[in-house]
Amino acid sequence: xxxxxxxxxxxxxxxxxxxxFELKAEELFLQGKLPGFIHLYIxxxxxxxxxxxxxxxxxxxxxxxxxxxxxxxxxxxxxxxMAELYGKKHGYCKGKGGSMHIADVSIGVLGANGExxxxxxxxxxxxxxxxLQKKDSxxxxxxxxxxxxxxxxxxxxxxxxxxxxxxxxxxxxxQFASTERVQETTSVENISDRAVGYNMPGVSIDGxxxxxxxxxxxxxxxxxxxxxxxxxxxxxxxxxxxxxxxDPQLYRTKEEVDLKxxxxxxxxxxxxxxxxxYLTEKEKEEIWNDAKNEVEDAVLFAEQDEYPxxxxxxxxxxxxxxxxxx
Amino acid sequence: MRExxxxxxxxxxxxxxxSRDPTIFTYGEDIAKQGGIFGAYKPILxxxxxxxxxxxxxxxxxxxxxxxxxxxxxxxxxxFHFADFLFTGMAAxxxxxxxFKYMTGGQGKLHLILRGPDGISKSAAAQHSESIETxxxxxxxxxxxxxxxxxxMKGLFKTALRSDDPVICFEHKMLYRMKGPVPEEExxxxxxxxxxxxxxxxxxxxxTSRMVHESLLAxxxxxxxxxxxxxxxxxxxxxxxxxxxxxxxxxxxKVVIAHETWxxxxxxxxxxxxxxxxxxxxxxxxxxxxxxxxxxxxxxxPLQDFVVPDKNSVxxxxxxxx
Ligand SMILES: Cc1ncc(C[n+]2csc(CCOP(=O)(O)OP(=O)(O)O)c2C)c(N)n1
Numbered sequence: 001x002x003x004x005x006x007x008x009x010x011x012x013x014x015x016x017x018x019x020x021f022e023l024k025a026e027e028l029f030l031q032g033k034l035p036g037f038i039h040l041y042i043x044x045x046x047x048x049x050x051x052x053x054x055x056x057x058x059x060x061x062x063x064x065x066x067x068x069x070x071x072x073x074x075x076x077x078x079x080x081x082m083a084e085l086y087g088k089k090h091g092y093c094k095g096k097g098g099s100m101h102i103a104d105v106s107i108g109v110l111g112a113n114g115e116x117x118x119x120x121x122x123x124x125x126x127x128x129x130x131x132l133q134k135k136d137s138x139x140x141x142x143x144x145x146x147x148x149x150x151x152x153x154x155x156x157x158x159x160x161x162x163x164x165x166x167x168x169x170x171x172x173x174x175q176f177a178s179t180e181r182v183q184e185t186t187s188v189e190n191i192s193d194r195a196v197g198y199n200m201p202g203v204s205i206d207g208x209x210x211x212x213x214x215x216x217x218x219x220x221x222x223x224x225x226x227x228x229x230x231x232x233x234x235x236x237x238x239x240x241x242x243x244x245x246x247d248p249q250l251y252r253t254k255e256e257v258d259l260k261x262x263x264x265x266x267x268x269x270x271x272x273x274x275x276x277x278y279l280t281e282k283e284k285e286e287i288w289n290d291a292k293n294e295v296e297d298a299v300l301f302a303e304q305d306e307y308p309x310x311x312x313x314x315x316x317x318x319x320x321x322x323x324x325x326x
Numbered sequence: 327m328r329e330x331x332x333x334x335x336x337x338x339x340x341x342x343x344x345s346r347d348p349t350i351f352t353y354g355e356d357i358a359k360q361g362g363i364f365g366a367y368k369p370i371l372x373x374x375x376x377x378x379x380x381x382x383x384x385x386x387x388x389x390x391x392x393x394x395x396x397x398x399x400x401x402x403x404x405x406f407h408f409a410d411f412l413f414t415g416m417a418a419x420x421x422x423x424x425x426f427k428y429m430t431g432g433q434g435k436l437h438l439i440l441r442g443p444d445g446i447s448k449s450a451a452a453q454h455s456e457s458i459e460t461x462x463x464x465x466x467x468x469x470x471x472x473x474x475x476x477x478x479m480k481g482l483f484k485t486a487l488r489s490d491d492p493v494i495c496f497e498h499k500m501l502y503r504m505k506g507p508v509p510e511e512e513x514x515x516x517x518x519x520x521x522x523x524x525x526x527x528x529x530x531x532x533x534t535s536r537m538v539h540e541s542l543l544a545x546x547x548x549x550x551x552x553x554x555x556x557x558x559x560x561x562x563x564x565x566x567x568x569x570x571x572x573x574x575x576x577x578x579x580k581v582v583i584a585h586e587t588w589x590x591x592x593x594x595x596x597x598x599x600x601x602x603x604x605x606x607x608x609x610x611x612x613x614x615x616x617x618x619x620x621x622x623x624x625x626x627x628p629l630q631d632f633v634v635p636d637k638n639s640v641x642x643x644x645x646x647x648x
């Protein structure tokens with residue numbers, strides 16, 4: 001398939017935006033400006049970007065604790081994301097959720113999730129709604145290799161298959177679940193092999209190749225839109241940073257990580273773009289600068305924003321909280 | 327006496343008992359290589375490696391398998407990583423572990439322990455912050471321990487490791503690094519024996535876990551105003567020590583209960599109701615409860631501070647009963 005220059009550059013720009021957001025989040029966290037935990041998506045950008053290029057606003061995703069990249073690729077506001085990371089009033093969750101709980105229901109982002117695998121049943125629910133409404137929307141549920149060992153994963157796949165729901169289960173196998181290597185906790189070599197048990201197509205791809213992700217997800221999305229049911233895709237990648245910022249990483253060596261950097265998705269794709277004559281040094285510089293400026297603007301927005309007033313902690317539990325707070 | 331941290335006390339308890347009892351083994355997510363997400367298991371890193379096991383992220387099996395392992399003769403200690411993820415495997419706990427013995431007419435020795443961190447830390451947000459010990463007091467079938475000091479941690483855990491009943495142990499995230507005196511000699515703290523952490527005569531404050539320390543700070547401040555506060559640390563919720571609580575109430579005639587778990591239907595409600603039912607004539611003021619507001623624990627620091635009680639909440643409650 002020939003992809004347009006426009007699309008290829010969009011892939012690149014979106015990956016660079018995510019990378020810059022994450023680098024900034026890391027820096028801010030280390031400066032003590034962000035409360036809570038931050039799980040970085042560095043090295044995994046090709047998956048969110050390649051996948052999301054197939055989606056429309058009316059399509060849904062469910063995300064994970066490592067969700068910043070998914071949000072940005074689906075079109076979330078960087079300003080509101082950053083403000084949430086700060087715990088400020090105009091963040092996505094008005095300071096109640098933080099990094100792991102960002103949602104933007106208006107653009108189909110049905111939530112990051114602090115519970116590993118928590119998004120899978122939610123995605124199935126969105127798939128049922130689509131089917132009942134006779135729409136041609138789809139859902140992509142992102143989850144890690146670790147999440148694929150939870151009961152929720154198995155139940156969700158079976159369910160989606162039985163009801164032929166338009167759900168794409170997009171596994172981001174970054175080789176680790178916190179401190180645990182995938183080989184130590186997972187019984188199959190390819191997580192996509194598990195699709196057999198649920199009678200759906202399953203495929204493993206190079207998750208650091210944005211075009212491969214785009215094309216594989218495209219096929220699955222088309223099948224889902226046409227009533228062909230769910231697909232399990234495993235995108236193999238590598239988590240280049242710690243599980244969270246500050247992780248001492250006692251479970252792997254620096255040498256191992258250094259060896260993986262040359263395969264990271266952005267510089268790899270960049271080389272291709274240069275070779276194909278799609279990108280010049282000057283354009284590259286502009287794209288990086290634009291991304292940095294966008295991130296700086298988001299940081300400024302977040303820093304100038306105020307903290308919520310303490311009493312706001314009592315809002316948002318119900319539509320009508322009358323008499324519910326005691 | 328030497329001082330060690332809460333985590334070290336836990337580690338010592340496990341190591342001492344492991345060396346004595348080869349059926350003890352411990353497992354959970356991220357414990358063997360890093361010592362647990364809050365370093366609770368750091369003291370046992372590299373020891374008894376075949377009996378300290380990293381598992382898949384499979385909460386229902388982590389908890390449910392403890393029952394099977396216990397019935398098959400081992401003494402499992404399963405870590406729940408974050409108390410919030412007890413919900414993730416709750417069917418295995420509430421429908422299997424807690425009911426097995428009763429439903430089978432008393433069969434089996436369910437010597438198993440579920441343990442792990444609960445409570446707030448610095449902005450972990452709702453899915454990693456909640457104190458849910460009350461739920462395990464409400465449903466019959468498991469003993470609930472909730473230590474507040476390194477001394478209590480070690481002594482209670484040693485007892486848990488010798489108990490033939492299921493035990494769940496809640497360790498507050500903010501306490502793991504706290505140091506305190508722990509004797510070198512072996513000791514055990516029985517379940518159902520509260521500890522008077524501070525003697526006083528005007529008001530009894532009943533607390534557990536982090537709120538014991540907030541209550542002690544509150545007592546120090548109130549002392550400057552001439553108010554003498556007695557702080558009773560329950561240490562275990564199932565069973566809970568009615569005797570010590572009643573003795574204190576009969577002395578002070580005024581009661582404040584302080585926990586981090588939600589105020590509404592929190593375990594304090596049970597204690598307050600029991601005191602009211604059985605000691606009504608001794609009370610000189612209504613019993614006051616301090617707990618988290620009835621919303622989830624929010625992320626942003628000013629919101630978290632507002633929702634979760636601290637020493638000031640205790641001071642205010644004590645003043646209101648004087
Ligand atoms: C149900 C549940 N169990 C445990 C945790 C703690 N935890 C948070 S992230 C994580 C590892 C997740 O690994 P994986 O699904 O592979 O995603 P990755 O972090 O690699 O993106 C664990 C164990 C959790 N958040 N939820």
